[in-house]
Amino acid sequence: MAKVTFRIFRYNPDKEQASRYQDYIVSLEPGVTLLNCLNKIKWEIDPTLSYRMSCGSAICGSCAMKVNGHALLACKTQASELVRDGVIQIDPIGNSPVMRDLVVDLEPFWGAFRKVEPYLMPDSRDNPERERLQTAAQFLKIDAATQCIMCAACWSDCNSLEVDNLFYGPAALAKAQRFIYDSRDAKKRDRLVEISKLHGMWDCTHCGECSTRCPTEVKPLARIEEIREAAMAEGVHGNNGARHALAFRETVSKRGLLDENYVPVRSVGFFNIMGLLELLPVGLRMFIRRKNPPIIPHGIDNRKEVRKIFSRQKEFRRD
Ligand code: SF4
Ligand code: SF4
Ligand code: FES
Numbered sequence: 001m002a003k004v005t006f007r008i009f010r011y012n013p014d015k016e017q018a019s020r021y022q023d024y025i026v027s028l029e030p031g032v033t034l035l036n037c038l039n040k041i042k043w044e045i046d047p048t049l050s051y052r053m054s055c056g057s058a059i060c061g062s063c064a065m066k067v068n069g070h071a072l073l074a075c076k077t078q079a080s081e082l083v084r085d086g087v088i089q090i091d092p093i094g095n096s097p098v099m100r101d102l103v104v105d106l107e108p109f110w111g112a113f114r115k116v117e118p119y120l121m122p123d124s125r126d127n128p129e130r131e132r133l134q135t136a137a138q139f140l141k142i143d144a145a146t147q148c149i150m151c152a153a154c155w156s157d158c159n160s161l162e163v164d165n166l167f168y169g170p171a172a173l174a175k176a177q178r179f180i181y182d183s184r185d186a187k188k189r190d191r192l193v194e195i196s197k198l199h200g201m202w203d204c205t206h207c208g209e210c211s212t213r214c215p216t217e218v219k220p221l222a223r224i225e226e227i228r229e230a231a232m233a234e235g236v237h238g239n240n241g242a243r244h245a246l247a248f249r250e251t252v253s254k255r256g257l258l259d260e261n262y263v264p265v266r267s268v269g270f271f272n273i274m275g276l277l278e279l280l281p282v283g284l285r286m287f288i289r290r291k292n293p294p295i296i297p298h299g300i301d302n303r304k305e306v307r308k309i310f311s312r313q314k315e316f317r318r319d
Pocket of ligand 3: 062064
């Protein structure tokens with residue numbers, strides 16, 4: 001049996017000033033999960049090691065942690081797959097304050113869920129005598145998002161959260177999709193307006209990390225793309241994100257190229273004087289360093305072909 005060093009993040013705020021790593025050497029039996037190894041360390045070597053676990057079956061979502069820099073479920077991962085030069089490094093999940101060792105405070109994660117009001121809000125005038133039914137096709141639109149086990153692996157590795165701790169985060173936005181696309185919910189537009197604001201769905205950078213880390217079929221980035229589509233279709237355009245998407249479509253469909261002077265102005269809003277003034281210093285810096293795009297925008301030679309693509313896309317959507 002191969003001996004492996006488990007290098008584990010340790011921190012007890014009641015007793016220690018700073019965090020540290022502690023090494024535990026464990027013989028890796030074939031077929032063991034990372035959680036089996038942590039349990040062995042805790043039960044046989046060091047009972048002070050703290051981490052969360054419950055089901056051991058990738059259902060409860062308790063055992064997410066960062067391993068070699070990325071979040072995963074300890075109970076769903078074979079330990080042997082994680083060894084790098086004889087070492088497995090384990091840290092608490094990211095974007096969350098550490099309470100002790102691998103246990104983090106998940107309150108910011110739950111807070112983001114509360115912001116999207118994660119419950120069905122049917123039409124109050126509707127007073128059915130039996131439960132509201134859905135067809136299989138209607139359910140399929142929300143099926144993926146219902147599979148969230150709230151493990152926070154996506155939250156841990158989200159790059160937007162890293163720079164903006166008020167960002168809703170991938171799991172809460174996926175939860176919003178679950179209700180926005182629910183045929184029984186009557187608050188679709190209100191929900192879309194709310195999550196189109198600052199720190200909402202348009203602040204996702206499309207890095208895809210959340211979908212890579214998600215241990216279920218939720219795949220939050222795909223859900224975020226769906227709610228953006230819904231916002232565009234519903235005409236919820238009064239925000240920088242939607243205007244930015246429209247600006248891309250407008251310039252590419254007209255010229256076959258991106259007009260980099262037009263996009264920032266359109267995104268901020270033509271009548272948003274304060275927003276436009278905020279763009280000035282960036283524009284000036286670009287001008288001084290000769291990085292500014294040409295003042296008179298040019299286009300590609302065969303613009304007709306690009307326009308054809310856009311009109312075909314419109315027809316396709318109508319179908
Ligand atoms: S795709 Fe968006 S939500 Fe997902 S991790 Fe990246 S920034 Fe966060
Ligand atoms: S979306 Fe996926 S990674 Fe995020 S909390 Fe839900 S199950 Fe976990
Ligand atoms: S212990 Fe429940 S998901 Fe890992």
